[in-house]
Amino acid sequence: MKRWIALACLLLVVALASVAARAFWHRPIRAITPAEAGLSWQECPLPGSDPSMEEAEACFGRPSPVLSDAEKDNLGRGDYENVQLTIGGDTYQATSRGILPVEVYSLHKNGRFSRALASIAALHWPFMWLHNIGGRLAWEIADERLATIIYDGRDLRRLYGLDQAYRPYSLGGKLIFVARRGGEYFVMYDGRKVGPGFEQVIVAYCCETMLYSVQSGQGRYQFRGTRDGVEYIVEIRATGD
Numbered sequence: 001m002k003r004w005i006a007l008a009c010l011l012l013v014v015a016l017a018s019v020a021a022r023a024f025w026h027r028p029i030r031a032i033t034p035a036e037a038g039l040s041w042q043e044c045p046l047p048g049s050d051p052s053m054e055e056a057e058a059c060f061g062r063p064s065p066v067l068s069d070a071e072k073d074n075l076g077r078g079d080y081e082n083v084q085l086t087i088g089g090d091t092y093q094a095t096s097r098g099i100l101p102v103e104v105y106s107l108h109k110n111g112r113f114s115r116a117l118a119s120i121a122a123l124h125w126p127f128m129w130l131h132n133i134g135g136r137l138a139w140e141i142a143d144e145r146l147a148t149i150i151y152d153g154r155d156l157r158r159l160y161g162l163d164q165a166y167r168p169y170s171l172g173g174k175l176i177f178v179a180r181r182g183g184e185y186f187v188m189y190d191g192r193k194v195g196p197g198f199e200q201v202i203v204a205y206c207c208e209t210m211l212y213s214v215q216s217g218q219g220r221y222q223f224r225g226t227r228d229g230v231e232y233i234v235e236i237r238a239t240g241d
Contacts, residue, residue: 026158026159026160026161027159027160027161027191029160029161029188029192029193030191030192030193031192031193031194032192032193032194033194033195034194034195034236037189037190037192037194038172038238038239038240039171039172039189039194039236039237039238039239040236040237040238040239041194041195041234041235041236042059042060042234042235042236042237043059043232043233043234043235044058044059044060044232044233045230045231045232046224046231046232046233051202051211051212051224053211055233056215056222056233056235059233059235060235064215064222065215065216065217065218065219065220065221065222066215066217066218067216067217067218068217068218071170071217071218074131074132074133074170075129075130075131075132076092076094076129076130076131080096080128081095081096081097082094082095082096083095083128083129083130084130085130085131085132085137087132087135087136087137088135090109090110090137091109091110091111092107092108092109092114092130092137092139093107093108093111094106094107094108094128094129094130094139095108096128098118101120102118102119102120103118103119103120103143104116104117104118105117105118105119105128105141107139107150114153115150115153117141117146117148117155119141119143119145119146120145128140128141128142131168131169131170132170133151133168133169133170133173133174133175134170134173134174134175136151136152136175137150137151137152137153138150138151138152138168138175139151140166140167140168142166142205147164147165147166147203148162148164148165149165149166149168149177151168151175156177156179156188160179160181160188161181162179162180162181163180163181163182164179164180165177165178165179165180165188166178166179166180166203166214167203167213167214167216167223169216169221171189171216171219171221171236171237171238172219172238172240174189174190175188175189175190175191176188176189176190176221176236178201178203178214178223179193180201183199184197184198184199185197185198185199185200185201185225186198187221187236189236194236195234195236196227197227198225198226198227198232199225199226199227199228199229200225200226201214201223201224201225201226202214202223202224202225203223212224219237219238220235220236220237221235221236221237222234222235222236
């Protein structure tokens, strides 16, 4: 009997330790409404299955957003193998190196190695860019298998227990991006989940589908997502802008 009690206590300790470990390694995600986040959320159901460039203008009264010249100045410059960005007095450099099938993405700050991520190389060049968001560095990496954002030195997949993180943008000076966890896509803004979840959000970095991927610029964040079998086009803005 004592042996069974000891075993039960051991299993209980292991279970509690597992819960504590998840709570320690993954920051809880708090869900709030767009209004609570200081955001305007506008969406329209799409009539057909084939996307078009005119849907945004029909819904919102204006075309899909594009980056302004000022916003382009907050992006890194270079090519897909070497991108640089200066924020304040710090210079960041992201590089892509490897021998098929492994690709290694490295980040340096002021010439010193900061961190690296590795992935099985995709058939196309991975999208790799640096962003100045609120005076902090956001480094996006995405190929067919790896998609994450390193923001202010932290991997957002690990920080929030996500499967993938896509398309960072500075909205009202705060980070907004599309996240995926399990079978759900949702929007993260300033470290919190905002608005409803979706079964699918179009995220692409290549070819024709990229035209209907997440778009951002001019203080607007726009995407196409499917919720409860209905496809929507969504636009998010900061109410203070």
